[in-house]
Amino acid sequence: MEDIFTIHHRDTKSYARCGELKTAHGTFPTPMFMPVGTRAAVKALDPDDLKALGAKIVLSNTYHLMCRPGEDLISQMGGLHKFMGWDGPILTDSGGFQVFSLKNLRRIEEDSVIFQSPYDGSKYTFTPLRALKVQEKLGSDIMMCLDEPLGYPAGEKESQAAMDRTLRWAEMTIKHWDQKGDKLLFGISQGGFYPQLREKSAQDIASLGFAGNAAGGLALGEPQDLRISAIQASLASFPLEKPRYLMGLGTPLDLLDGIRLGADLFDCVLPTRNGRNGQFFTKHGKINIANSRYRSDPLPIDENCKCRCCQNFSRSYLRHLYSNREPLFPRLASIHNLYFYLELMEGARLALREGNYMCYHKEFYNAYQNGPQDEAF
Amino acid sequence: MEDIFTIHHRDTKSYARCGELKTAHGTFPTPMFMPVGTRAAVKALDPDDLKALGAKIVLSNTYHLMCRPGEDLISQMGGLHKFMGWDGPILTDSGGFQVFSLKNLRRIEEDSVIFQSPYDGSKYTFTPLRALKVQEKLGSDIMMCLDEPLGYPAGEKESQAAMDRTLRWAEMTIKHWDQKGDKLLFGISQGGFYPQLREKSAQDIASLGFAGNAAGGLALGEPQDLRISAIQASLASFPLEKPRYLMGLGTPLDLLDGIRLGADLFDCVLPTRNGRNGQFFTKHGKINIANSRYRSDPLPIDENCKCRCCQNFSRSYLRHLYSNREPLFPRLASIHNLYFYLELMEGARLALREGNYMCYHKEFYNAYQNGPQDEAF
DSSP: OOOOEEEEEEOSSSSOEEEEEEETTEEEEESEEEOBOTTSSOTTOOHHHHHHHTOOOEEEEHHHHHHTTOHHHHHHTTOHHHHHTOOSOEEEEOSHHHHHHTGGGEEEETTEEEEEOTTTOOEEEEOHHHHHHHHHHHTOSEEEOOOOOOOSSOOHHHHHHHHHHHHHHHHHHHHHOOOOTTOEEEEEEOOTTOHHHHHHHHHHHHHTOOSEEEEOSOSSSOOHHHHHHHHHHHHHTSOTTSOEEETTOOSHHHHHHHHHTTOOEEEOSHHHHHHHTTEEEETTEEEETTSGGGTTOOSOSOTTOOSHHHHHOOHHHHHHHHHTTOTHHHHHHHHHHHHHHHHHHHHHHHHHHTTOHHHHHHHHHHHHHHSOBOOOO | OOOOEEEEEEOSSSSOEEEEEEETTEEEEESEEEOBOTTSSOTTOOHHHHHHHTOOOEEEEHHHHHHTTOHHHHHHTTOHHHHHTOOSOEEEEOSHHHHHTTGGGEEEETTEEEEEOTTTOOEEEEOHHHHHHHHHHHTOSEEEOOOOOOOSSOOHHHHHHHHHHHHHHHHHHHHHOOOOTTOEEEEEEOOTTOHHHHHHHHHHHHHTOOSEEEEOSOSSSOOHHHHHHHHHHHHHTSOTTSOEEETTOOSHHHHHHHHHTTOOEEEOSHHHHHHHTTEEEETTEEEETTSGGGTTOOSOSOTTOOSHHHHHOOHHHHHHHHHTTOTHHHHHHHHHHHHHHHHHHHHHHHHHHTTOHHHHHHHHHHHHHHSOBOOOO
16 A cells, blocks of 8 residues: 655644645545534535535544445445535544443443444444444445443543453454555554553554554543543554544644644534534634624624634624524534634644644634633533 | 516416516516525525525515514614625515414404514514514515415405405505615505405505505415415406515415416425425425435436536435434425525526416426325425
């Protein structure tokens, strides 16, 4: 396999770097944020919207698509790209997080998870090889190994067991992986919130020779300091020359810290989900549009933002739409928030090219933390 | 006031005509369909979407905007056009239909309706002059008089009383109407399902000299034949040279019949509301996407349709979105259905220019009625 990942610049004051990643459906710059299209659709946005926002890759979910509408149907319809009308790169998460979130509906065995579909109660047996097979049928460009993430808190023994199982599953997956064309397979490391386990898991996963390496099991309720040390321990143990994916994170500040610690790829539901719940992200903090102080506010969410929402609509109008549950609201909120996240990444790449990433990081932190911090409902 | 309405062609085999209507926010061709943006937003679509679909005028609702967010707030924000980001013509319905639908929440007095807001229980007194005042504050281009529509069935005496009250209210409204710039005021005729009352009401309303005349109180549960004769009796009694607005209708066939009987303007929630409920309109009938026969159907809703939904997505994908209540679904369904309605009007205008409207009418009827007639849920 030719080199799929090129690093153009490395920061001298942190582990941050910028580069580009080549996939079967196109090359995109890193660091990059991936909008989440869980069920083969980013909520309230179509592929033309995503392109207009500057999205270069979207994430979808193996587990959800396997349950509904099923990988065979998507394959029969020409694969996930054609099905959802998106011709750019697609990364599919394996579904480990979703399956392990089912709690009462699943049973973990050594090499499989048996679970009941929350959609219709059907029983599924999910194995590392099934997760791979489903992703191959979907035709995703970047496939993820099945892993076992644990939320916070989890004991050391439990974290060790989940990490060992995740490693064994990764070994099984790469052994059965039949590399075709430019399709990529990434491994996922775990290790809970124990830096030594994080390091060990990352080293073990990296040693298997995946095209890229991910750190999973984060942003699951842990305090900020534990998160940072877990990220640090994971990413520092991955090889420099391969892409690093920090799964499921996070707030704008989480993303900037992730980049500082050497991450290249991110995904998170915050911009779309919190958007639907009335929360807008800006360089000057967070705005909850339900707040009555925005009732007659003629300003856009952010006067300097170039997104279609800010170019056309006032806070007053957005509050009206939100208060009356107008279906247009989730669309406009998602447009602003995704634009903001994608622009945050673009700013980071530019700062990396210009060699001043930590200034960008610091300036963003200061402005963001000094602004309003309205929470989402 | 200069001539705002120009008729370019009149059909020789029916009462149909095509022309153009000039408003303070632009001139548009007729016959025309107006997408419904009840609360200052067409459900799930933004103004750029509407422009891309070819919409030339949108309808909004006085009653709803008066309750939420209030006409004073909208006026303070620069008027309805600026508030909702739509710089084309806006027609506002008076809200008579909505107020009279409240049943248990309202009390009709001679010159007013007292009602409780279904939003928050606040008490409002709605009068013909209040309806006018609110619309002036909103800045709508075409304002409608307050009327009293009755649903089907309604007795002759009751219909006569409502029609008399509607006439008195129309007289009060036009008397207090302070014509400014190119703003237009339309009268609304009633008369239930009694052709003689319909004729009388239409003549009386027309005699007051409004810029345009509307027939209201239709598509409220009446059988097709009663509807047709009520439309006929109303429209035929309006002067030829003024625009005629057939309120709240309807199915594609209703629209073509309305044009045949001389209507120039239409509005209806069917394309957006039924779209949200899974129903797509096509030249070959109606499709309910929930039907299992579309599960693995790779075709678009209509192979010959040029809308963004049909150009990009299969029935299979749309069914998947609908079944999983993805917020993208209402958007795509509304895009297709509104495109279809607007194209239906464009086809009618073309046929009128070419002098073969009744052929267009007949061909459309045949193809539409011979296709599937899946109902919406």
